[in-house]
Amino acid sequence: MSRAPAVRAAKATTILLIEDTASLQIVYRSVLEGAGHTVHLAATAAEGIELFRNLEVNLVLLDLILPDRDGLDLMKDMLDLRPGTKIIVITANGSINKAVEAMRAGATEFLVKPFDETRFLDAVRNAVLPIAPRPASLRAVATTTASPPTGLPMQTTEATSGTFIGSSEPMKRIQSKIASVAKSMATVFITGQSGTGKELCALAVHAGSNRASGPFIALNCGAIPQDLLESEVFGHVKGSFTGAISDKPGAATAADGGTLFLDEICEMAPALQTKLLRFLQTSTVQPVGATRPRKVNVRIVCATNRDPLDAVRRGLFREDLYYRLFVVPIHMPLLRERETDVIEIAIAALHHFSAEEGRSFRSLDPQVEDLFLRLPWPGNVRQLLNVMRNIVVLNDAAVVTLDMLPGDLAQDASQKPTGAPVAIPADTGGLKLDHLIGKTLAEIEREVIEASLSFCGGSVPKAARMLDLAPSTLYRKIEAWGGASG
Numbered sequence: 406m407s408r409a410p411a412v413r414a415a416k417a418t419t420i421l422l423i424e425d426t427a428s429l430q431i432v433y434r435s436v437l438e439g440a441g442h443t444v445h446l447a448a449t450a451a452e453g454i455e456l457f458r459n460l461e462v463n464l465v466l467l468d469l470i471l472p473d474r475d476g477l478d479l480m481k482d483m484l485d486l487r488p489g490t491k492i493i494v495i496t497a498n499g500s501i502n503k504a505v506e507a508m509r510a511g512a513t514e515f516l517v518k519p520f521d522e523t524r525f526l527d528a529v530r531n532a533v534l535p536i537a538p539r540p541a542s543l544r545a546v547a548t549t550t551a552s553p554p555t556g557l558p559m560q561t562t563e564a565t566s567g568t569f570i571g572s573s574e575p576m577k578r579i580q581s582k583i584a585s586v587a588k589s590m591a592t593v594f595i596t597g598q599s600g601t602g603k604e605l606c607a608l609a610v611h612a613g614s615n616r617a618s619g620p621f622i623a624l625n626c627g628a629i630p631q632d633l634l635e636s637e638v639f640g641h642v643k644g645s646f647t648g649a650i651s652d653k654p655g656a657a658t659a660a661d662g663g664t665l666f667l668d669e670i671c672e673m674a675p676a677l678q679t680k681l682l683r684f685l686q687t688s689t690v691q692p693v694g695a696t697r698p699r700k701v702n703v704r705i706v707c708a709t710n711r712d713p714l715d716a717v718r719r720g721l722f723r724e725d726l727y728y729r730l731f732v733v734p735i736h737m738p739l740l741r742e743r744e745t746d747v748i749e750i751a752i753a754a755l756h757h758f759s760a761e762e763g764r765s766f767r768s769l770d771p772q773v774e775d776l777f778l779r780l781p782w783p784g785n786v787r788q789l790l791n792v793m794r795n796i797v798v799l800n801d802a803a804v805v806t807l808d809m810l811p812g813d814l815a816q817d818a819s820q821k822p823t824g825a826p827v828a829i830p831a832d833t834g835g836l837k838l839d840h841l842i843g844k845t846l847a848e849i850e851r852e853v854i855e856a857s858l859s860f861c862g863g864s865v866p867k868a869a870r871m872l873d874l875a876p877s878t879l880y881r882k883i884e885a886w887g888g889a890s891g
């Protein structure tokens with residue numbers, strides 16, 4: 406049954422490809438099958454989940470933009486059905502945030518268009534390697550956002566070292582600010598982009614306070630269904646609503662004597678904002694269905710990766726609550742703004758992961774350091790840790806060299822001077838199956854060839870190999886179009 410030749414069976418992977426663009430389906434499939442993998446194809450989210458239920462696949466390749474459903478939601482459903490499924494998400498250039506979001510929600514890897522054949526096959530190969538799971542430090546947020554609200558979405562400590570690494574000026578300022586406010590009861594409001602260490606900062610505030618031996622309760626305000634939010638934060642008493650089968654303390658009560666970390670605070674529903682404000686003013690909680698309020702003693706730390714003032718201006722966040730919370734602001738800088746911290750963190754991570762994986766890595770080659778200092782790191786520290794983890798798992802040596810870096814990083818480096826990317830143009834994205842139906846075979850052929858050429862960075866011999874055509878045939882076709890339409 407399998408298309409993969411038997412001799413490659415040991416390395417071959419069964420892949421579910423969920424991609425709605427016909428030309429890309431053909432290109433991806435041809436590359437994957439060429440490498441000996443078996444491909445099952447779905448053009449919609451509905452088809453995709455159906456196949457996922459009925460097939461045993463080792464890997465899912467998922468385009469995040471699908472005609473019938475948001476790819477991220479589909480991914481979450483698949484992970485709910487089979488936790489631990491390897492999923493590579495594919496996003497359009499310019500939607501790196503979407504990719505980061507997907508990683509947080511449990512994706513194994515992401516590919517941002519344009520990417521080339523090598524990067525594509527590398528990602529597939531790496532994704533299915535039988536490696537140990539990523540450390541909790543890399544998935545703490547994913548666990549919180551993806552898990553159903555069966556209990557408090559609570560987090561205690563992180564796996565790496567739990568402390569900030571980095572001696573840059575911006576980080577020194579942050580460390581000293583944390584030290585000076587930790588002991589007070591003042592509310593700390595942490596801002597910064599994804600992966601900059603907001604949660605680590607909240608933990609540091611807690612650890613430096615005199616409530617360090619008390620609980621640290623983290624609540625992801627964006628991840629709890631609206632109808633459960635109030636009960637998650639303030640608790641409920643038995644019988645107060647259908648499903649309230651016993652008394653349940655909310656996060657605010659659980660944090661009594663410790664710190665309540667309200668993560669993604671700008672995502673909090675308006676009704677709950679009102680209740681939170683009352684809680685902050687009175688220090689009392691009233692569980693759903695309770696007749697009397699209860700006094701609790703908690704220190705509030707909150708965080709967002711949005712601009713909170715902008716959320717206020719747009720009416721998404723209560724102004725009075727904003728001023729109540731925005732007492733001691735701490736802004737986490739981007740990793741690329743932290744001088745040589747990137748190297749310090751990379752080396753610490755290298756040692757940490759090497760110990761974990763039984764590798765002998767000690768240092769970074771100067772060329773790698775150079776590159777690391779120049780890279781934009783859109784996913785910040787989380788991305789860097791991910792890269793280091795990848796390197797350690799896939800290689801073993803004393804020194805990390807350029808060739809060990811994941812393909813996309815190396816590509817970033819090689820493209821630096823000209824910036825001319827190998828492109829799958831965004832405009833092939835409009836090509837759907839139903840759209841093909843009205844076309845002539847010649848027109849379809851041309852679209853497929855053009856997509857293949859883009860995928861291969863314009864290399865005719867490569868595209869020809871991928872399409873199983875003679876390069877001369879391909880050259881002839883391209884020449885013919887030149888005359889036909891220009």
Ligand SMILES: Nc1ncnc2c1ncn2[C@@H]1O[C@H](COP(=O)(O)OP(=O)(O)OP(=O)(O)O)[C@@H](O)[C@H]1O
Nearest residue numbers: 542543563569570599600601602603604605786787
């Ligand atoms: N300076 C640092 N030194 C070492 N590890 C760090 C540092 N900053 C962050 N980390 C680690 O990087 C990962 C991401 O950090 P964290 O979860 O705190 O980011 P975040 O800002 O909350 O991200 P998000 O907005 O996506 O939730 C964690 O594993 C954390 O332990």
Ligand SMILES: [Mg+2]
Nearest residue numbers: 546603604668
């Ligand atoms: Mg966070």
